[in-house]
Every structure is written in C-alpha cells, then in structure tokens.
Amino acid sequence: MTVAALLRPRGLAARNVARRHPRRIAVLTLAVAALWIACFAISIRMIRYFHTIGDFGPALTDRLLILIFGVFLGILVLSATIAALQTFYLASDVALLLAAPVGFRRLHHARFIETLVASSWMVVIFGLPVFLAYGWVYGARPLYYAGLVAVLGSFVVIPTALGVLAATALVLVFPARGARDTLAVSVGFLLAAAITMGRMLQPERLAHESGLMGFAGFLAGFGSRGSPYWPTTWAAETLVPLLGARDGEPGFNLALLTSTAAMLIAVSATVVERVYLKAWSKAQVGRVRAGETERPLGRWLAWLAAPLPRLARLLVVKDLTVFIRDASQWSQLLLLGAVVAIYVFNFRALPIDGDGALAQGMRDMATVLNLGLGAFVTIAVAVRFVFPMVSIEGRSWWILRTAPVSLQRIWRTKFWMGFAPLSVFAVCLVVLTNHMLSVPAVPAAIIAALLVALVAAIVAMGLAFGAVHPKLDTGNAAQIATGFGAMIYMAAALGLTFVVVALAAWPFARLLHAGRYALPLSATEASAVVACVTLAVAAIVVATVVARRHAIGALARLG
Amino acid sequence: MIVLERLRKTFGPLVAVDDLDFAIEAGTVFGFLGRNGAGKTTTIRMMMGLLEPTSGTVRLGGHDIATAPDAAKRVTGYLPDRPHLYDKLTGLEYLTFVGGLFDLRRREAKRRALALLDDMRLATQGGELVETFSHGMKQRLALAGAMMHRPRILVLDEPMVGLDPEGARELKARIAGLAADGVTIFLSTHSLAVAEEVCGRIGIIDRGRLVALGSLDDLRARARTAAGAESDGRTLEDVFLDILNAEAPA
Numbered sequence: 001m002t003v004a005a006l007l008r009p010r011g012l013a014a015r016n017v018a019r020r021h022p023r024r025i026a027v028l029t030l031a032v033a034a035l036w037i038a039c040f041a042i043s044i045r046m047i048r049y050f051h052t053i054g055d056f057g058p059a060l061t062d063r064l065l066i067l068i069f070g071v072f073l074g075i076l077v078l079s080a081t082i083a084a085l086q087t088f089y090l091a092s093d094v095a096l097l098l099a100a101p102v103g104f105r106r107l108h109h110a111r112f113i114e115t116l117v118a119s120s121w122m123v124v125i126f127g128l129p130v131f132l133a134y135g136w137v138y139g140a141r142p143l144y145y146a147g148l149v150a151v152l153g154s155f156v157v158i159p160t161a162l163g164v165l166a167a168t169a170l171v172l173v174f175p176a177r178g179a180r181d182t183l184a185v186s187v188g189f190l191l192a193a194a195i196t197m198g199r200m201l202q203p204e205r206l207a208h209e210s211g212l213m214g215f216a217g218f219l220a221g222f223g224s225r226g227s228p229y230w231p232t233t234w235a236a237e238t239l240v241p242l243l244g245a246r247d248g249e250p251g252f253n254l255a256l257l258t259s260t261a262a263m264l265i266a267v268s269a270t271v272v273e274r275v276y277l278k279a280w281s282k283a284q285v286g287r288v289r290a291g292e293t294e295r296p297l298g299r300w301l302a303w304l305a306a307p308l309p310r311l312a313r314l315l316v317v318k319d320l321t322v323f324i325r326d327a328s329q330w331s332q333l334l335l336l337g338a339v340v341a342i343y344v345f346n347f348r349a350l351p352i353d354g355d356g357a358l359a360q361g362m363r364d365m366a367t368v369l370n371l372g373l374g375a376f377v378t379i380a381v382a383v384r385f386v387f388p389m390v391s392i393e394g395r396s397w398w399i400l401r402t403a404p405v406s407l408q409r410i411w412r413t414k415f416w417m418g419f420a421p422l423s424v425f426a427v428c429l430v431v432l433t434n435h436m437l438s439v440p441a442v443p444a445a446i447i448a449a450l451l452v453a454l455v456a457a458i459v460a461m462g463l464a465f466g467a468v469h470p471k472l473d474t475g476n477a478a479q480i481a482t483g484f485g486a487m488i489y490m491a492a493a494l495g496l497t498f499v500v501v502a503l504a505a506w507p508f509a510r511l512l513h514a515g516r517y518a519l520p521l522s523a524t525e526a527s528a529v530v531a532c533v534t535l536a537v538a539a540i541v542v543a544t545v546v547a548r549r550h551a552i553g554a555l556a557r558l559g
Numbered sequence: 560m561i562v563l564e565r566l567r568k569t570f571g572p573l574v575a576v577d578d579l580d581f582a583i584e585a586g587t588v589f590g591f592l593g594r595n596g597a598g599k600t601t602t603i604r605m606m607m608g609l610l611e612p613t614s615g616t617v618r619l620g621g622h623d624i625a626t627a628p629d630a631a632k633r634v635t636g637y638l639p640d641r642p643h644l645y646d647k648l649t650g651l652e653y654l655t656f657v658g659g660l661f662d663l664r665r666r667e668a669k670r671r672a673l674a675l676l677d678d679m680r681l682a683t684q685g686g687e688l689v690e691t692f693s694h695g696m697k698q699r700l701a702l703a704g705a706m707m708h709r710p711r712i713l714v715l716d717e718p719m720v721g722l723d724p725e726g727a728r729e730l731k732a733r734i735a736g737l738a739a740d741g742v743t744i745f746l747s748t749h750s751l752a753v754a755e756e757v758c759g760r761i762g763i764i765d766r767g768r769l770v771a772l773g774s775l776d777d778l779r780a781r782a783r784t785a786a787g788a789e790s791d792g793r794t795l796e797d798v799f800l801d802i803l804n805a806e807a808p809a
Contacts (some may be wrong), residue, residue, distance in 0.1 A: 128562035302665075314659040322647040325688070395643030399704070402607050402637045404629035559609040 006102065008111035009093075024484045031487065043133035051137050056499055061134070062141065062240050064405050068130060069232035072123050073159055080119040080163025081170070087114045088164065088272070089171050089283035098280070108272040112164060112265070119163065120156040127152075134243060144242040152233045154261040158231050161264035165271060171279045183236055231257055311405060312413045319392070319417070327352055343377050343429060344436075367439050368508045372501040374430040375454050378422055379493045385417040386462030387489055388480035390555070391471045397558055407555045411463065411548065418459040423452045443511050454500055457540045458493050460547035465489035467554035496543050503536040560712060560743040561606070566615035568601055568767075574603045577767040579615070583745065583760065585711070588738045590758030591747040597748045598767040600640055603716050606745070607637050609631040619712055620752060633661065637712035640747075642701030646690035650681055650700050653793060654707055661708035668707070675703035680726075694721035702730070710791050713737065714745045719753055754794040763802055765777040771802045778802065 018025050088111050090095070097107055131152075135144050227233055234253040241248030266534020301320050305313040393400065400410055405542055427448050434444040480486070507529040514521055521529065561583040568576040576598045583589045593599050604610040606617045608624045608631070617624045620634035641676060644653055651672055658668025678683045679699040684692065692700065697719045705713060715734075719727050734744055734757050748754055761778060763771040771778055778798045 114716065310659065310662070314656055317644065318652075318656050321652065322645060324648040350622070395641075396645050398609060398637075398639055399608075399644070399657065401609055402632055402635075403657070404632040404662075405660060406629060556611065559604060 003106055003109045003113070006097070006106065007113060011153055018063040020485070021039055027487070028484065029041065032125065035071065039126055040129035040133055043130045044136060047133050047300050050332075062244055065134075065236035065239060066232050069155065069235045070230075072127060072155070073232055076120060076123060076156060076159035077162050077166070079123075080115055080160045081166045082116045083119040083161075084111075084160075084164045084167035085171065087111045087118065087141055088167060088276075089280055094280065097324070104273040104276045105269055107276070108164075108269045112160065115164060116160040119160060124152060124156065131239070134239070135400070138243040138245060140243050140263060147238055147242045147254065151238050151257060154254070154257045155231060155235050157261035158257075161261070161268040164268045164404070168272060168275060168279050171283045171320045172275065190390075231260060234260075242295060258415070292306060309413075311409055312416060314466060315413050316417060319389075322392070336384070339377055339380055340429065343373065344433065364509050364512045367434065367437055367443065367447070367512060368428055368501070368505045370433055370437070371451055371454075371504060372497050372506075374426050374433075374451050375458065375497040376453075376494065378426045379458055379490055379497070381425065382418065382422060382458050382462045382493070383486050384481045386422070386459050387466040387486050388419065388471075389414050389463060390558070391480045394472045397472070399505070401559065407552050411552055411555065414463055415459055415548075417461065419456055422459060423455045426451050428457050440515055443508060443515065446511075446533075447508070450500070450504060450533075453537060453540045454481045454497065457496060457543040457547065460544040460551070461493050461496070462489060464547035464551040464554065465492065467551045467558065470558065472558075496539065499539050500536045503532045503539065560587075560620060561589070561745060562616075562618040563602075563606070564616045564618075566602065566617060567613045568598075568605060568610065569613045574767050576605070576612075576764075579769050581762060581769060581772055583743055584691060585743050586738050587760050588734055588746060588758045590754035590761040591745060591764065592749075592751065592761060593764035594803070595749075597764045599764060600716055601767075602764070603637075603714055603731075603745070603747055606714060607635070608632065618704055624808040633708070634710055635712040636705035636708065637716060638698075638702050638705045638713070638715045638718050640720070642697055644689045644697055644701060644704075645765045647688060649686050649688055650692070651685040653700065654703055657704040658707045663708065663720060669674060671707055672703075675706060679703050680729075695723055695726055698722055701744060710742070712743045712745065717749065718746065719750055727753075747765045751795045751799055763797070763799060763805055 007163075010182050047061070047064075050064065097352065134140070135148070234257040237248055237253040238250045238257065240246060241250045301317045302313075305316045308316060390397075430448055430451055431444065434447065439447075465485050465488065466480075469482045469483065469488075471483055471485075510525060510529060513519070563579045563581055566576055566579040567574070570602075579602060591599055591602070601610065605612045606619070608628045612625075617631075619631040622631035622634070631771065645656075648656065648791045651669070654672035654675060655665065655668045658671060659665070663671065673682075673685070676682045679702065681696060681699055681703070684696065689697065689700065699719065703720065704716075705715075718730060722730060731753065734746070738759075740743055746754070746758060755775060758775070761771070762769055762772055765776075771781060773781070775795060775798075778795070781802065
C-alpha cells in the first residue's frame with residue numbers, strides 16, 4: 001500500500017464534505033479571504049513604514065522576519081506535537097492500518113503528512129500574506145516567490161518532525177491521553193497569556209507613526225542577527241537577499257534549511273519505525289479509575305447542586321463531572337480569563353479622564369457600547385460553553401431521549417445551565433466597567449437589565465444553533481466551537497446584538513445627557529425612548545422564542 | 560403490553576417500515592427478525608420515541624409513545640444496538656444518573672446500581688471510567704441501565720453483539736427469568752439460534768413489512784406449506800430462509 005493510498009481516505013472525506021455542503025465551504029472561504037486580505041493590508045502598512053526608514057530599514061526587515069519565523073516555529077512545534085499525538089497514537093483508524101500489511105515507515109510518512117497539514121495549514125495561510133506583503137513592498141522578482149515556496153515548504157517540515165519525535169517520546173513516558181491533555185492545557189495557557197500580553201502592548205498604537213517608531217525601536221533592540229544554528233535565521237537569510245534588501249547567500253541558507261528538514265524526516269521515520277508498536281501499545285492504556293481527588297469533588301458537586309430541580313441537578317452534576325475529567329476543556333477557561341482581562345483593560349485604556357465635553361461624550365458612547373461589548377464577550381463565551389451543550393451529549397443522546405423527560409424540560413434545563421452563569425458573568429463585567437466609567441445608577445441598572453435579557457436570547461440561540469448543527473462524533477468542546485454552525489451562530493447573535501444596541505443607543509445617550517444636565521425629557525422624547533427600548537426588548541423576545549422552537553424541533557430530529 | 564398499529568416510516572421515496580400492525584402480550588419474549596436493513600432498528604427507534612413515525616401509533620403498557628411519552632418510557636427499558644454511554648463517568652455514576660432520570664432517589668439508585676453491577680459481573684469495574692470498558696462490558700452496563708427502573712417492558716436491539724459466551728448465556732437466562740416475572744421482552748436479533756432458544760413468539764420483517772408472525776411452530780407450519788417441505792425437524796434458520804425466499808419478488 002502506497003503513502004498516497006494511505007492518505008486517500010482523508011482526501012476523499014474532505015471532498016465529500018465539500019460536495020455535500022457547498023454553501024458552507026463558500027461562506028468559510030469568504031471569511032478566510034476577508035481575514036487574509038486584512039492581514040495582507042496591515043502587513044503592507046507595517047513593512048512599507050520600515051521600508052521608508054532608509055538604511056535602518058533592511059536591518060529591521062531582517063529582525064522582523066526572524067521574529068515572525070521564531071513565533072511560527074514555537075507555535076508549530078507545539079501544535080505539531082499535539083497533532084502527532086492524535087494522528088500517530090490516538091486516531092481510531094490506526095488499528096485498521098496496523099492490521100493491514102503496511103510497513104511502519106510508510107505509516108510514518110502518511111501520518112507525517114497528515115500531521116504537517118493539520119498543524120501548519122493555519123500558520124501558512126495567515127503567514128503567507130505577510131511574506132507576500134514583503135514581496136509587494138520591495139517589488140520582488142519571481143525568484144523571491146519561488147524561494148518563498150521552497151523556504152515555507154522546508155520550514156514547516158522541521159517543527160513537524162520535532163513534534164512527531166516529541167509526541168513519540170511523551171507517549172513512551174506518559175499515557176497518550178494524559179500527555180495530550182497536559183499539552184492542550186499548556187497551549188491554552190500560552191495562548192491566553194499571549195493574547196493578554198498582546199493586548200497589554202496596545203497594538204492600536206501602531207496606527208500612529210509614533211507607535212510604529214516604538215515597535216521599530218523594539219525590533220532594533222532584538223539582538224543582532226539570529227543565531228546561525230537556527231532554522232529561523234536560515235529562512236530569513238534566504239528571503240531577505242531575494243527581496244533585494246541586501247546581499248547574502250540565499251542558496252546556501254536554503255540548502256541548510258532543506259537538508260535539515262530532510263535529515264529530520266529521516267530521523268523521525270527511523271525512530272518511529274523502531275519504537276512505533278511499543279509506543280502505540282502504551283498509548284492504548286488510558287486512565288482507568290476516576291482519580292482519588294475526584295471522588296470527594298463528585299460529592300461536593302452533588303451537594304452544591306442539591307437545591308436545583310431534579311433534572312437540572314442530574315445534568316449539572318453529570319456535565320461538571322465530565323468537564324472536570326476532560327482536561328481538553330480546561331483550556332477554554334484559560335481563554336475565557338484572557339477575554340475578561342482584555343475587556344476590563346480596554347476600558348482602563350480609554351482616554352476618558354477629565355470633565356471636558358469630549359471626555360463626557362466618550363464616556364456616554366462607551367456606556368452605550370458597553371451593552372454591545374458585554375454581549376459580544378458573552379457570545380464569545382457562549383460559543384465555547386452553550387453552543388456545544390447539545391453536541392457534547394454526543395452519541396449518548398439516546399439516554400436522555402429514552403428517559404421519561406420531555407424535550408421541553410431538557411431544553412429548559414440546558415437553558416438555565418447556560419443562562420444562570422452567563423448572566424451573572426455578563427452583569428459582573430458590565431457593572432464593573434460601568435463603575436469605571438462612573439455611569440449613574442439608573443442607566444447602569446437599565447443596561448444591566450437589558451443585557452440580562454440579551455443573554456437569554458444569546459443562550460437560546462446557542463442551544464438552537466448547537467442543536468441544528470450538532471457535531472455528535474467529537475466530545476471535544478473546543479472542536480465543536482470551531483465548526484460552521486458555531487460561526488453562523490456567532491454571526492446571528494452579533495446581528496441581534498447590533499439591532500438591540502442600535503435601538504438602545506439613542507435612548508441611553510439621551511437619558512445620560514438629560515441626567516447630567518438635569519434637563520427633563522419632552523413628552524415626545526420620552527415616548528420615543530420608551531418605543532425604542534420596547535422594540536429592543538421585543539427583538540430579544542422574538543429571537544428567544546424562535547430559537548427555543550427551532551431548538552426543540554432540532555432536538556426531536558436528533559432522535 | 561406492546562401494540563403497534565399501522566406503523567409506517569418513509570424517508571423520501573424509501574419505505575423503511577410499512578404498516579406494521581401487531582400486539583405482544585405481557586410476559587412474552589418476542590423475537591423480531593429480519594435481514595440487515597429490513598427495518599428492525601427503525602421500528603425500535605419509533606417504538607422508543609427516538610424517531611417520529613410517518614403514520615401509525617405505538618402503545619407501550621397502554622401509553623401512546625406520541626401522546627404520553629413520559630408514561631410510556633417510564634414502563635420501558637431500552638438497550639440500543641450501539642450503546643454509546645458517557646465515557647467520562649464511572650459505571651456506578653452512569654447507573655446512578657440513569658436511576659435519577661427515572662425518578663429514583665439517590666440512595667435507592669445507588670443500591671440498585673451496585674446490585675446490577677454485581678449481577679452483570681461488573682462489580683470490580685464499577686469505579687472505572689466507561690471509556691476503558693470493552694464493548695461487551697459497555698453492553699452489559701447499558702443493559703443494567705435499562706433495568707435500573709425495573710421496567711415492565713424491555714426493548715433490546717441486538718443485545719448479544721459483543722457478549723462473550725458466558726455473558727450471552729447469562730443474558731438468555733435473565734431474559735427467561737424476566738419473562739417469567741411478567742416482563743415483556745421485545746428482542747431484535749440476527750442470531751436465529753438465540754431467537755429459537757428464548758422467544759415464545761417471533762415476527763419476521765422484510766423490506767419494512769411484517770411477513771410472518773407467530774410461535775416457532777406456527778412459522779414451521781407456514782414454511783412447510785409455502786415450500787412444500789416435509790420435515791418437522793426444521794430449524795428457525797430453515798424456516799426464516801424459506802419465508803424470506805417465498806416473499807422475495809420474482
């Protein structure tokens with residue numbers, strides 16, 4: 001059996017999905033294209049600025065490239081290790097291949113390519129606009145683009161090989177599931193830390209010349225040239241001369257890169273060939289017993305959930321037990337922490353100090369937008385925790401469905417499991433930030449009340465879209481939250497938020513203005529305020545009711 | 560105890576189940592036989608309220624599954640052909656959870672769960688995560704779940720798949736014991752030997768239609784007539800094939 005034949009099932013599966021859901025593919029393509037174009041535009045702006053600095057420019061270009069390749073290398077090694085754990089040691093079809101007359105070396109090559117694609121496609125797609133922007137700004141010749149293909153092709157092989165070797169070593173030492181869970185949590189932590197740090201650096205300052213100068217200063221202080229032993233340096237040293245920015249030895253550096261990649265493939269294949277059966281056998285030994293520390297926790301959960309109605313209690317204890325035992329879901333919490341930190345930081349960073357008219361106006365605008373932003377953060381959380389609620393039941397859905405529990409009760413229980421924590425979360429966020437904005441008590445209370453209603457609709461919509469677009473074959477909430485259904489859920493929930501904020505903006509601005517200057521509202525204005533708020537509430541109620549109906553219908557169709 | 564009236568299910572132009580109409584008395588072990596794709600699982604899914612019929616009704620213990628689903632499910636236990644369970648729960652936690660769904664108090668649920676785990680030879684694995692269970696162990700655990708609320712009707716879809724010989728023998732004995740206690744068993748199976756051994760009544764479904772219904776002796780007599788065969792010692796397998804061949808389109 002050839003390597004191509006081993007990869008064929010993946011290709012056929014992708015083709016079949018594309019054929020069955022052409023509209024889904026079209027929407028995803030458009031979304032990726034929009035992001036890609038945005039990356040391209042931002043990259044052009046930044047590189048063009050460096051390009052205009054004069055003699056200092058090429059040095060900055062070098063360092064920026066090394067920095068980009070360095071970041072890519074770090075991300076790729078981590079993601080390749082996780083992907084390799086899955087494709088080499090945890091995938092269900094490995095047993096089928098092991099039973100077939102397929103040599104370990106061929107198996108390695110097929111799984112290596114799968115790992116490479118699974119771990120690198122996103123970095124390559126979103127890295128490509130940066131490198132193309134370099135070519136665009138420097139007016140590079142075709143040789144640069146040919147060199148770029150060769151560099152990227154070789155570069156992604158290196159972290160993939162390192163990832164395969166790391167995964168194999170981890171499996172030989174630890175159980176595969178434990179290693180994957182630990183890595184997933186570590187990646188979640190690193191990602192959350194990176195996002196938070198990225199925000200704290202206030203990237204909006206790059207919109208100003210002074211900010212870009214500061215970033216240039218940072219790059220200038222980023223050491224001299226990279227170490228000659230790192231593939232990041234070889235990649236940058238290949239591309240910079242091809243851009244025409246300065247002289248160099250692109251051929252030599254490309255040779256270093258490709259030969260290292262080839263050598264690492266050979267090492268990876270040899271190691272895997274020798275130890276694969278042993279490592280795979282060890283990977284099959286999962287965690288057997290619920291941990292000693294989990295049993296008292298189970299009792300605590302039962303005690304904490306005791307005041308809830310029977311079905312809610314059962315489902316809450318069951319879902320939390322599963323959550324605690326599934327470390328892959330913990331990374332969600334870390335990302336949630338990052339989102340909250342960024343949200344609060346955004347309000348601290350707003351230029352709204354002082355009593356001037358501009359500062360007052362900014363505060364009023366921020367207060368109104370706070371409703372939308374609070375809803376936006378809640379949607380980001382809901383897509384991770386509410387949208388997967390139906391899918392997470394997975395193939396075990398029959399257990400609930402054949403119990404004497406109506407779909408309406410199941411929906412109601414799931415709704416409250418999402419609504420109760422999310423409304424508390426959203427209200428805390430908005431109350432805290434409104435306090436930072438010194439919003440008077442009455443408008444702050446109205447905003448909080450409207451947000452609670454909006455959260456109800458967001459949760460109802462999450463359940464509806466989750467039931468209409470279930471992913472029953474994966475128990476991984478993170479994967480469920482990245483599918484097509486999650487994307488259109490976010491779009492729909494954001495659409496509703498936009499409508500509500502648009503309807504509520506003028507009444508709130510008017511109320512805040514009237515309160516500040518003690519100007520009473522005219523009868524017409526008061527009527528208009530009431531009408532707008534009523535329409536906003538009506539939009540929320542309609543969305544909730546329609547979502548509930550669709551959710552229950554979809555749950556019934558789930559079987 | 561189980562009544563199907565003109566039960567029909569279509570998927571577009573495909574008629575999966577075509578006007579099934581029969582009743583099963585209390586305490587009967589009813590064998591539901593048919594080729595792959597004949598409509599057995601579709602029928603069972605409609606019986607359990609997992610699939611909406613195109614037309615017709617199902618009554619379990621006198622309760623219509625469409626209009627009184629909670630009451631119907633309360634008297635029925637179900638074992639699906641592929642019992643997917645909650646992998647991250649332990650066996651004991653799973654059974655206690657299922658008991659709760661059927662309104663058992665926690666203490667009572669735990670007591671029954673421990674007894675059933677013992678019955679199913681899973682007592683030592685009760686504290687282990689379900690994801691570590693073999694297929695046969697999951698099958699036994701799912702069966703224990705179906706029996707947690709002591710149902711008057713048990714619907715078993717291919718319950719022997721994945722069981723070791725000891726487990727299969729125990730299950731057959733259990734089925735006989737439950738029937739003797741008045742529990743009605745609806746047993747879908749590919750194993751004609753099992754049906755022959757434990758079923759008092761048998762229905763054969765072919766391309767969605769019920770083509771034979773009766774005791775094994777009734778079916779033997781019918782097959783004899785249809786095929787012109789003479790021997791009395793025919794197995795259920797012979798009878799099954801005779802009936803299906805007689806029903807096959809020319």
